[in-house]
Amino acid sequence: MPVNIPPLLPEQLLPIPGLSLGTAEASIKRPGRKDILVITLAENTRVAGVFTRNRFCAAPVTVARSHLTGSLPIRALVINTGNANAGTGQSGIDHAHATCASLARLIGCQTQQVLPFSTGVIMEPLPVEKIITHLPQALANLAPDNWFAAAQAIMTTDIVPKGVSRQIQINGTTVTITGIAKGSGMIHPNMATMLGYIATDAAVTQPLLDDLVRYATDRSFNCVTVDGDTSTNDALILMATGQAGNTPITVSTDPAFISLQAAITEVAALLAQMIVRDGEGATKFITVQVESGKTREECTKVAYAIAHSPLIKTACFASDPNLGRILAAIGYAGIEDLDVNLVQLYLGNILVAEHGGRAASYREEDGQRIMQAPEITIQVKLNRGNASTTVWTCDLSYDYVKINADYRS
Amino acid sequence: MPVNIPPLLPEQLLPIPGLSLGTAEASIKRPGRKDILVITLAENTRVAGVFTRNRFCAAPVTVARSHLTGSLPIRALVINTGNANAGTGQSGIDHAHATCASLARLIGCQTQQVLPFSTGVIMEPLPVEKIITHLPQALANLAPDNWFAAAQAIMTTDIVPKGVSRQIQINGTTVTITGIAKGSGMIHPNMATMLGYIATDAAVTQPLLDDLVRYATDRSFNCVTVDGDTSTNDALILMATGQAGNTPITVSTDPAFISLQAAITEVAALLAQMIVRDGEGATKFITVQVESGKTREECTKVAYAIAHSPLIKTACFASDPNLGRILAAIGYAGIEDLDVNLVQLYLGNILVAEHGGRAASYREEDGQRIMQAPEITIQVKLNRGNASTTVWTCDLSYDYVKINADYRS
The missing domain is CATH 3.10.20.340 (ArgJ beta chain, C-terminal domain)
Structure with a gap:
């Protein structure tokens, strides 16, 4: 049983204006289990991420990294569990592209504006048709207050869903941060697939958001893994919708930035610790x-x-x-x-x-x-x-x- | 159970002229178990060794390394199981010295001519009085054909005793090599205490013997551990009594040296593999x-x-x-x-x-x-x-x- 993780209640995970989440059951691993998560992002949302350094990185990592460094803003994320699409060669890349293209068509954006993620068994072909045919189901229940279902949908060997929210005041404006994560293969963390998705409604520039995700990762997910020793699929994504109404944060010396950095780092660290607390077979x-x-x-x-x-x-x-x-x-x-x-x-x-x-x-x-x-x-x-x-x-x-x-x- | 280790028979371990072995039961860990081994060496025996690189090396390692690099020839080795005399500070050093001094008095040599070794529980004070009082028992049964009992005496969590002999011809002279080893904590070999004692009656110079022990270690014990990642007590000792009667080997280009090197390396590799085969809980x-x-x-x-x-x-x-x-x-x-x-x-x-x-x-x-x-x-x-x-x-x-x-x- 997980070590000292208090039960997560759906109402503890606060919605982030500008971000919606929807889940589906595609029977990828077994029937009757949420195994697809779609996150859609309002226009002007900024996205930053860090990925595994494993040389055998999975196909979705290659594709997500490429889309994230492209010129188009990211409008959606699609995550499947049950199959990691790793060690799958060129066909794995094709499957990740096809998944993005399909979601892009459904929501009306370019393929390059979708980030794909997969976790589960490696070296098995991705059941891409199952994923594509169930995307409409996920879109049908898109909602901003769907974080709890989202946390459930990304679980693999996790015993409990993992999520946390924090609110801070920035110059009199309330800013919300909500994050979810999955992962539990922890004896040698380098082999665990860890996925983390953290969102805030704060308005912050892209360079600062890029700094934030690295800073938080170094003090959270990188404290349960060794530099360079990560699984084929690890990723941490930070999204900022900018809809809180705060004066946009543009410099790293702004006290507002320091506050946001501390809060995001706390959320990331709590998520990383939950992964350890739910480590496979963990009792301590x-x-x-x-x-x-x-x-x-x-x-x-x-x-x-x-x-x-x-x-x-x-x-x-x-x-x-x-x-x-x-x-x-x-x-x-x-x-x-x-x-x-x-x-x-x-x-x-x-x-x-x-x-x-x-x-x-x-x-x-x-x-x-x-x-x-x-x-x-x-x-x-x-x-x-x-x-x-x-x-x-x-x-x-x-x-x-x-x-x-x-x-x- | 160990994986594919054929039962060791006492007669398989061939005596090495100039070397005798004696064991004692000192009740260090539990009564009725051989836990002390003394090896005595004839005059003119050359000894070489490699030791753990762990910064927390055990007291006997510090003392043995010092004695081995001293100016006096080594005349005896004393090994106890049940207690590793590691993490014991200055009193551990004193205990290792006292053990050497006691054996030196009994056999008539200097303290610096004795090498001490310990394996077992760490951070407990060495029961040095028990060891010293039982040295005469070990000396009383000294014999050249006592290798099997010696292999038993150095076991800790080992399930089976480990030993092997080989004979080769060098310019028409039969040369014998016999080795014993202990160790079985093998999932991360860096934490296992591995002790190995290999002896030959070949005549070979000290510089070549030093080369031989490093060459053989790199192709045997270092293939079940990481460079620098060794336990507090690891040691491999190579002894050459020079009593086979071969023309002394003085240069590394001598075909006799190549043959001896191959045979010693084979013995070391077989011993190292036995340690893995007897790895704690090993089934493969x-x-x-x-x-x-x-x-x-x-x-x-x-x-x-x-x-x-x-x-x-x-x-x-x-x-x-x-x-x-x-x-x-x-x-x-x-x-x-x-x-x-x-x-x-x-x-x-x-x-x-x-x-x-x-x-x-x-x-x-x-x-x-x-x-x-x-x-x-x-x-x-x-x-x-x-x-x-x-x-x-x-x-x-x-x-x-x-x-x-x-x-x-």
């Missing part, structure tokens, strides 16, 4: 904080050495304060000149190791108590600089193996 | 071959991206030919300019993917058949150069989680 939510390193890069190396270690993850599953496994991961993280005698390790707020060994004050029962909680914080102080980083992960349980051994059957 | 032995890369380094990146992926490892456990997971791993391995359309993927001898997708000739039942076997070969042709590499790993099963969640309890 683990925060890895690495502090006082020389560079953010070396902090990240240490954080991921810990967050990726199956030995540490199984120890978390077993509520075992196995300090040695954590020290060993710090030791092999790749900092060649690391002085291990300076390193301090904390579980929660308990100092557990320093001077190359167990802390004199450490009592096993304190470590045990912290490891038994559903939320575990592992904090490493390298004591050699001022950089820091935080990474979120989950434990490795029997159910992870079960889920991933059975996935295709 | 997986060989990952990456070919026609631009450099060995990029081949290694791809091979480890595959060999470390828990999604691929669970697919192997489930006998599921999940090609997409393999392609995704190739894609995120970090080759920035990889042209995925050139990549060819084989399962066994079946071409399963090319041109960025499934091969036209591929039938799922062929992939299924290969994945069901206990030995699986995954072959990647990058088709952009002449470099290649091979890595060995095992699958990820329920039992891996069980073993590692329960290890300390």
Whole structure:
């Protein structure tokens, strides 16, 4: 079961003026399940996105990236689950184009104004006819208050739908931000397909929106994955309809921009954390904080050495304060000149190791108590600089193996 | 159960003239189990070794490395299981010294002529008194034909003892090579403690022996682990007693050296493969071959991206030919300019993917058949150069989680 995700209620996801969502059941994976989501955008909506860096990126990623960098404004997104259209060669590209073209005809825009997304089984041909014939069904129930159904429609192995809204005041104008996400393959996050769609009614220029999506991603979805180590289909899309009525934000030094940046980053981080909390087989939510390193890069190396270690993850599953496994991961993280005698390790707020060994004050029962909680914080102080980083992960349980051994059957 | 390791018979491990082995039961982990091994070496024996690169290396590694690079010849090795003496700070160093000093007194040599090794639980104080008081027991049963008991004495979570002997002819002289090893934490090999002890009666100079241990390690133990990503205690020791009677080998161009190098490398590779075959929870032995890369380094990146992926490892456990997971791993391995359309993927001898997708000739039942076997070969042709590499790993099963969640309890 997901770790500490409160139940999502439909009314918690606030509509964004200028944006509508519609879903359909196309029986791509199995009958009776929403598996298509269409998002339509009012004129003048600006769209920015970041995509997987995997060299085997999926066909829809190639197409979406191309359309997003084209000269025409984006007017719609189409997302299907059940099939990732990845590892499908040229026919995959053709299928993604055909999907966009079909939706474009139905809503009256150009093919290049539609972004396609797919998630699910890879290396199987996309059932493009099923998708195309069910687009009218999705368009028939388009509505601005349809975010909850949208969050359900993009789920794959997710146990719960994931979404969050925030409102902030910008110069007296209320601005709304709503986001949904999917993803749950989390032991090595690099293999999970994560999709995120965040929208706001704020008015903001395209260059600032491009900055915003990268800034938020670096502090959210990129904290549950390694740079360059992403699945074939990952994408985070940020849309700004501009209908809130705020004075358009045009410079990054504007306090309004800072507020918007903070709020969007919070929404992105909450969504990314929900993905970890719903990690396949997860029973614990683990925060890895690495502090006082020389560079953010070396902090990240240490954080991921810990967050990726199956030995540490199984120890978390077993509520075992196995300090040695954590020290060993710090030791092999790749900092060649690391002085291990300076390193301090904390579980929660308990100092557990320093001077190359167990802390004199450490009592096993304190470590045990912290490891038994559903939320575990592992904090490493390298004591050699001022950089820091935080990474979120989950434990490795029997159910992870079960889920991933059975996935295709 | 271990994958395809034939039962080891005591008589298969041939004695090496000039080398004796003795074991003791010191009740370090539990009573009634051999947990101490002493190896004594005749005068003029040369010793070479490679050790973990983990910055949190264990106390015995620090001491052994120092003694090995000292000016005095090595006369004995002492290995204990049950406790790794890692993450134990200065007292761990003191304990390793005390162990060496005690054995040195008993056999009449200097402390610096003894190499200490430990494996087992980390961050617990070494029960040094138990070890010291049981050294006489080990010395009492010293014998050249004691390799089988020695292989048993160094086991930790290993299910079976691991050892192999080979004999070759060098200019009409029979030369013997015998090796033993321990290790089985194999899903991410960087966390497994692997110890290997290989001995030969060949006469060979110290510089050539140093070359030999590095050459053999690169083609064996380093093929089941990542450069720099090793446990706190890993070590491979190569000993040459020089008592075979061969004309001493002094240059690396000597055909005798080539023969010896090949035989020692074969012994090391067989031992390393046994460690994978006895991997914790292993049900499949997986060989990952990456070919026609631009450099060995990029081949290694791809091979480890595959060999470390828990999604691929669970697919192997489930006998599921999940090609997409393999392609995704190739894609995120970090080759920035990889042209995925050139990549060819084989399962066994079946071409399963090319041109960025499934091969036209591929039938799922062929992939299924290969994945069901206990030995699986995954072959990647990058088709952009002449470099290649091979890595060995095992699958990820329920039992891996069980073993590692329960290890300390």
